Amino acid sequence: xxxxxxxxPFIVTGLALGGVYALSGxxxxxxxxxxxxxxxxxxxxxxxxALIAWSLINAGSPGWVGWLVCVLFGxxxxxxxxxxxxxxxxxxxxxxxAVATLGLLLVLFGVMDLLWTTSGGESRSITLPTDxxxxxxxxxxxxxxxxxxxxxxxxxxxxxxxxxxxxKLGTAMRAMANDREITATLGVPVRRVEAAAWLGCxxxxxxxxxxxxxxxxxxxxxxxxxxxxxxxxALIGRLRSITxxxxxxxxxxxxxxxxxxxxxxxxxxxxxxFLLAAVALLAFSRGSVLSRSREEA
Amino acid sequence: MxxxxxxxxxPRQRPPLPRPGTGTLVRTGVAAALLLFVLFALPQLMSLYxxxxxxxxxxxxxxxxxxxxxxxxxxxxxxxxxxxxxVGAWIAARILFATTQPFPLVLLExxxxxxxxxxxxxxxxxxxxxxxxxLITLMLxxxxxxxxxxxxxxxxxxxxxxxxxxxxxxxxxRRPSIAAGDPAYFRYSVVVAALMFVxxxxxxxxRPGRAWAAIRQSEPAALAAxxxxxxxxxxxxxxxxxxxxxxxxVYAGAVHYLYSLDFPAQxxxxxxxxxxxxxxxxxxxxxVAGLLLEFLPALLQNWGVSADWLTILFGIGVLLTLTTxxxxxxxxxxxxxxxxGRLLRGLARRxxxxxxxxxxVARGDG
Numbered sequence: 335x336x337x338x339x340x341x342x343p344f345i346v347t348g349l350a351l352g353g354v355y356a357l358s359g360x361x362x363x364x365x366x367x368x369x370x371x372x373x374x375x376x377x378x379x380x381x382x383x384a385l386i387a388w389s390l391i392n393a394g395s396p397g398w399v400g401w402l403v404c405v406l407f408g409x410x411x412x413x414x415x416x417x418x419x420x421x422x423x424x425x426x427x428x429x430x431x432a433v434a435t436l437g438l439l440l441v442l443f444g445v446m447d448l449l450w451t452t453s454g455g456e457s458r459s460i461t462l463p464t465d466x467x468x469x470x471x472x473x474x475x476x477x478x479x480x481x482x483x484x485x486x487x488x489x490x491x492x493x494x495x496x497x498x499x500x501x502k503l504g505t506a507m508r509a510m511a512n513d514r515e516i517t518a519t520l521g522v523p524v525r526r527v528e529a530a531a532w533l534g535c536x537x538x539x540x541x542x543x544x545x546x547x548x549x550x551x552x553x554x555x556x557x558x559x560x561x562x563x564x565x566x567x568a569l570i571g572r573l574r575s576i577t578x579x580x581x582x583x584x585x586x587x588x589x590x591x592x593x594x595x596x597x598x599x600x601x602x603x604x605x606x607x608f609l610l611a612a613v614a615l616l617a618f619s620r621g622s623v624l625s626r627s628r629e630e631a
Numbered sequence: 632m633x634x635x636x637x638x639x640x641x642p643r644q645r646p647p648l649p650r651p652g653t654g655t656l657v658r659t660g661v662a663a664a665l666l667l668f669v670l671f672a673l674p675q676l677m678s679l680y681x682x683x684x685x686x687x688x689x690x691x692x693x694x695x696x697x698x699x700x701x702x703x704x705x706x707x708x709x710x711x712x713x714x715x716x717x718v719g720a721w722i723a724a725r726i727l728f729a730t731t732q733p734f735p736l737v738l739l740e741x742x743x744x745x746x747x748x749x750x751x752x753x754x755x756x757x758x759x760x761x762x763x764x765x766l767i768t769l770m771l772x773x774x775x776x777x778x779x780x781x782x783x784x785x786x787x788x789x790x791x792x793x794x795x796x797x798x799x800x801x802x803x804x805r806r807p808s809i810a811a812g813d814p815a816y817f818r819y820s821v822v823v824a825a826l827m828f829v830x831x832x833x834x835x836x837x838r839p840g841r842a843w844a845a846i847r848q849s850e851p852a853a854l855a856a857x858x859x860x861x862x863x864x865x866x867x868x869x870x871x872x873x874x875x876x877x878x879x880x881v882y883a884g885a886v887h888y889l890y891s892l893d894f895p896a897q898x899x900x901x902x903x904x905x906x907x908x909x910x911x912x913x914x915x916x917x918x919v920a921g922l923l924l925e926f927l928p929a930l931l932q933n934w935g936v937s938a939d940w941l942t943i944l945f946g947i948g949v950l951l952t953l954t955t956x957x958x959x960x961x962x963x964x965x966x967x968x969x970x971x972g973r974l975l976r977g978l979a980r981r982x983x984x985x986x987x988x989x990x991x992v993a994r995g996d997g
Contacts, residue, residue, distance in 0.1 A: 422954045429762040434953045436900055440946030448939035559896050562773055601781040608774040615767050616755050
C-alpha cells in the first residue's frame with residue numbers, strides 16, 4: 335500500500351480535473367434544462383477547438399488568440415447546431431435529441447481525424463503560461479493551471495446557480511425545463527432563450543477543451559470521450575442539480591486520480607466515471623424520478 | 632425487385648400468419664438467389680482484399696442485425712454493441728486456444744456465454760428507459776473497453792485470461808478445418824450470418840416478434856394486454872447478445888490475432904449511426920449497414936480516399952435520418968425512387984396530353 339506521500343500529487347491533479355469536469359457538467363445541465371438535449375458532442379467540440387488553437391499557435395500567433403479562438407469556436411459550432419437542428423428536433427424524445435448530437439460528434443471526429451492525423455505519431459500539446467509557475471503546499475508542487483481549473487469549476491458552478499436562480503433569462507430557462515409550450519404561451523422568446531443556452535454550453539465546451547488539452551492530452555479521441563466523465567457527473571446531479579453535479583464532478587476527478595498509486599487497480603481507474611454513473615442511474619431509477627419523468631413516458 | 636424485397640421486411644404490421652402468396656415466394660426466391668450468388672460467384676469475382684473485407688461485412692451485418700432487433704423491433708437503444716462484439720471475440724478466442732472443440736460448437740458457446748453476460752447486464756439496465764438506457768449502455772461499453780484494454784485478448788498464454796505478454800511467437804486463432812482459406816472462410820461466415828438472419832426472422836414471425844411490436848408501440852398498452860414486457864425485453868437483449876457473440880467468434884477466426892485497439896469506443900457510436908441510416912426496421916438494413924461500415928471504407932482506401940470522409944458522411948447521415956427519414960435508407964430510398972417514378976410518370980402523362988415529347992416534360996417540370 336502506498337503511503338500518504340504518494341497520494342498527495344494525485345489529489346491535486348484530481349481536484350484540477352474535477353474542476354474541469356464540473357464546468358463541463360454544469361454546461362450540460364444548463365443545456366439539458368433549457369432544451370432537453372444531452373449534448374454528447376461536448377467533448378468533440380472542445381477537442382476540435384483545442385486542435386485549431388494548436389494549429390494557430392504553431393503558425394506563430396500569440397497564445398491568447400489561440401485560446402480565445404478555441405472558446406469562440408466551441409460557442410459558434412454549438413450555437414450553429416442548436417439553431418439549425420434544435421427547432422427541428424424540439425418535439426422529439428430526449429433520446430432522439432441526444433442521438434442527433436452523436437451525428438455532430440461523428441462529423442467533428444471525422445474532420446479532426448482528417449485534418450490532424452495521428453498516424454505520424456507526433457504528439458501535440460497546448461501549454462498555458464500558468465503551467466510553469468506555481469507554489470508548494472507541504473511537498474506537493476501545484477501550478478497555476480491546476481488552480482485555474484478548479485477555480486473555474488467553482489466559479490462557473492456558483493455563477494450558473496445564481497444565474498438560474500435570480501436572472502430573468504435563468505428563470506426562463508428553468509420554466510422551459512418544466513414545459514416548453516406553456517413557457518412560450520407566457521411570452522418567453524423560446525428560441526432566443528434556447529440559443530442563449532446553446533451558446534453558453536458551447537463556450538464552456540471551448541474552455542474545457544483548452545484546459546483538458548493542457549491538463550490531460552491534446553488528442554481527438556481522448557478529449558472526445560472525456561465528455562463521459564462530465565456526463566457521469568451531470569447524471570449524478572440528475573441533469574438538474576448544479577450543486578450535485580459540481581460535487582459529483584469533483585468526486586469523479588478525485589477518485590479517478592487518487593487510485594493511480596495503487597498498482598493493482600490503477601489500470602482500472604478510468605472505470606470510475608462509468609461505474610459511478612451506472613450506479614447513480616440505477617439508484618435513481620428506484621426513486622423513479624428518471625424513468626417516470628414526463629418526457630420519457 | 633429491391634422494392635418488394637424491402638417491403639417484405641419493413642416495419643408494417645403483418646397479420647400473424649402470412650399467407651404464402653406470390654409476394655412471399657418472390658421474396659424467398661430473391662433472397663435464395665442472392666445467397667447462392669454471394670456464396671458461389673462472389674468469391675470468384677473478387678480479389679483477396681475484398682474477400683477479407685466481405686468477411687467483415689458478414690460479421691458486422693450480424694452485429695447490425697442484433698442492434699436492429701433492439702432498436703427497430705423493441706425500441707431499445709444500445710450504444711455499446713461493439714463492446715459486446717469484443718466480449719464475444721474474447722470468449723471465442725479463449726475457448727479456441729484452450730480446447731480442440733469443433734468451430735461451430737465454439738461459435739455456439741461464444742454466443743451462449745455472451746448471451747448470459749448480456750442478459751445479466753441487461754437485467755438492471757431494463758429498469759431504465761429511453762435516453763437513460765442508451766446512456767447506461769454507453770457507460771458499460773466504455774467500462775468493457777477499459778477492462779479489455781487491461782486484460783488483453785487471449786494469445787495462447789495460460790491461466791484464465793490466456794494472455795502472455797512475453798510470448799514471441801503468437802499462435803494465430805484457428806479457423807475451422809473446412810474453411811482455412813479466405814474464400815472458404817468467407818462462405819462459412821456468410822452461412823453463419825444467414826442462419827442468424829433466419830433465427831431473427833423466426834423470432835419476428837412468432838410470439839416474441841408480436842410482443843416486441845406491441846412493446847414498441849406502447850409499453851403500458853402491452854402490459855395491459857398481458858404481455859410480460861420485462862421478459863420479452865430481456866429476450867430481445869439475449870437474442871441480440873447471442874447473435875453479436877457468434878459474430879465475435881467469426882471475427883476472431885477471421886483476423887487470427889485480436890487487439891483491444893480493434894474495438895475503439897467510437898465504433899459503437901458509428902455502428903449505431905450506420906444502423907440508423909441503413910434502417911433499423913428492416914432486415915435488409917442490417918446488410919446495408921454491414922456494407923456501409925466495412926465495404927465502403929475498404930473501397931475508399933483502395934481508391935486512396937481517407938475513410939474519415941465516411942465518418943463525416945455518417946454523422947451528416949444521422950442528422951438527416953433523424954430529421955427527415957426516420958426509417959432509414961433501406962426504407963427511404965425505395966420510397967423516394969417510387970415517388971420519383973410517380974413524378975416522372977405523371978410528367979410523361981401530362982406531356983403526352985399536351986402532345987409534346989421532351990418539350991412537354993420540360994414544361995410540366997416548370
